[in-house]
Amino acid sequence: MLRPDTGLPRFKGGPLVPVVTYLLVLVVLSGLVTISPRTSPPPILGTLWGIFLVVLTVAAVRIEAVAPRSLLPPARTLLPVVGVVAAFWGLYNLVALALALGGVSGFEATLSRTAAHPLLYLAALFSSLLFTAVPEEFLFRAYLQQKCTALAGGITRRAVLSGIGLVAVLFALFHLPRWFLALGHGVGSALAAELLGLTLMGLAYGSVYALTGNLWLVALFHASMNHPPFIITVNIPSGLHLVAGVIEYAAIVSLVYLTVRVTGSDGTPIVWTRRDTSAPVGE
Numbered sequence: 001m002l003r004p005d006t007g008l009p010r011f012k013g014g015p016l017v018p019v020v021t022y023l024l025v026l027v028v029l030s031g032l033v034t035i036s037p038r039t040s041p042p043p044i045l046g047t048l049w050g051i052f053l054v055v056l057t058v059a060a061v062r063i064e065a066v067a068p069r070s071l072l073p074p075a076r077t078l079l080p081v082v083g084v085v086a087a088f089w090g091l092y093n094l095v096a097l098a099l100a101l102g103g104v105s106g107f108e109a110t111l112s113r114t115a116a117h118p119l120l121y122l123a124a125l126f127s128s129l130l131f132t133a134v135p136e137e138f139l140f141r142a143y144l145q146q147k148c149t150a151l152a153g154g155i156t157r158r159a160v161l162s163g164i165g166l167v168a169v170l171f172a173l174f175h176l177p178r179w180f181l182a183l184g185h186g187v188g189s190a191l192a193a194e195l196l197g198l199t200l201m202g203l204a205y206g207s208v209y210a211l212t213g214n215l216w217l218v219a220l221f222h223a224s225m226n227h228p229p230f231i232i233t234v235n236i237p238s239g240l241h242l243v244a245g246v247i248e249y250a251a252i253v254s255l256v257y258l259t260v261r262v263t264g265s266d267g268t269p270i271v272w273t274r275r276d277t278s279a280p281v282g283e
Contacts, residue, residue, distance in 0.1 A: 008155050011147055012065035018147045021060045022170060025139070026177065028052060033181040050131035057139045071142040073214045081217045085224060088255050093231045100232055108233040115231045129223035137219045140171050141209040160210050168202030197245050204249035208256050221252060
């Protein structure tokens, strides 16, 4: 079963807890980027950053009187999670191969570095999953999205969409210290495109979490999107990155939605199950 049988946590704190938590994240991240203004942080800083996010999130949910363990899906969902992500990337590679054989620019029918060095790829994917994807999704989706949903009225259609949208914007703004301090970019059209792409990414991950309530699923999608398991060489032109992103995120959400509908899970996670006239949840 993909969806754990859980509902929206009953948070006891007010709006100040998530606001302070998010601001602390921005302050600490800005400090780390200032100390090490590089595209990729040293392994030790990356590890410490991941640990910090987990510790901060655990502290926040404890203040909210929610057990951190209750936000983690059971181990039995790992197999279907891997199956869904593997299905997505299997279909993606088939489409990429077809485009390469059709002579489409950016797709070449030659083995990628992933296919040539699978062990190195798996090491990079596991590192990204453990120290980036899981900590970030634990904060943004398992805590902030659910908290914003609760503040917006509980598991109603409007509240769920509000939680997804707000946290998607926060997720995009979360990358600004890296944009300004590490990459040295300024304000302009490139920043607008970057924020739009990150917001779309946040909307996709938020939708996956709303549909399943499964941290492992959204984290594995996050990590594998950071390190795509392409079998052939794929170099999408920069001008088409946003278009490709829209297609990729739409495919992810569609696949997850169809999987949830086909499997007929009886769980009731964060996905809306009530009309908008429902009473608020968790406050």
